[in-house]
């Protein structure tokens with residue numbers, strides 16, 4: 315795979331341990347239970363874990379989005395993906411996911427799994443557009459925000475061969 319590759323005013327390249335604080339800040343924008351910078355650093359250090367960062371060119375490489383995935387014992391899964399609110403709907407989520415799928419294809423992984431809140435229309439829309447299909451559902455999987463009722467998780471899968 316050719317890395318890094320330029321896209322308009324962003325560059326998509328490997329996620330590094332040094333990105334952990336910026337990743338944690340971005341993750342905090344949207345998730346009810348944000349992961350800390352230390353948790354992200356630990357994850358990025360793990361051999362089966364890999365990821366990509368979308369950096370804004372000319373903004374000191376400001377992190378506009380990231381994706382983290384794991385490939386272990388032939389099982390590939392998305393751990394987390396997020397794009398900064400200021401940079402949404404510009405195709406970055408799709409590019410980050412495609413970078414993961416290219417890497418998994420090169421590693422000969424057979425499929426990619428993920429879990430997503432069924433009320434998260436942006437993420438479900440992105441995954442469907444990328445060819446993921448629903449293979450399961452876990453009711454009440456995600457705690458609701460500010461006392462809202464818990465929501466279900468969709469388990470989605472994309473064949474890579």
Ligand SMILES: CC(C)(COP(=O)(O)OP(=O)(O)OC[C@H]1O[C@@H](n2cnc3c(N)ncnc32)[C@H](O)[C@@H]1OP(=O)(O)O)[C@@H](O)C(=O)NCCC(=O)NCCS
Nearest residue numbers: 344395396397402403404405406407408430436437439440
């Ligand atoms: C989900 C997320 C990563 C999408 O990132 P993005 O860069 O805005 O997505 P893209 O611009 O690449 O969009 C690709 C496609 O996804 C779908 N999509 C993206 N945002 C959408 C929205 N708000 N509503 C409906 N569909 C949406 C569309 O099909 C879109 O294609 P289109 O723009 O040609 O219509 C982003 O909304 C995000 O970070 N959300 C908060 C974190 C999160 O929910 N992560 C996923 C947890 S499982």
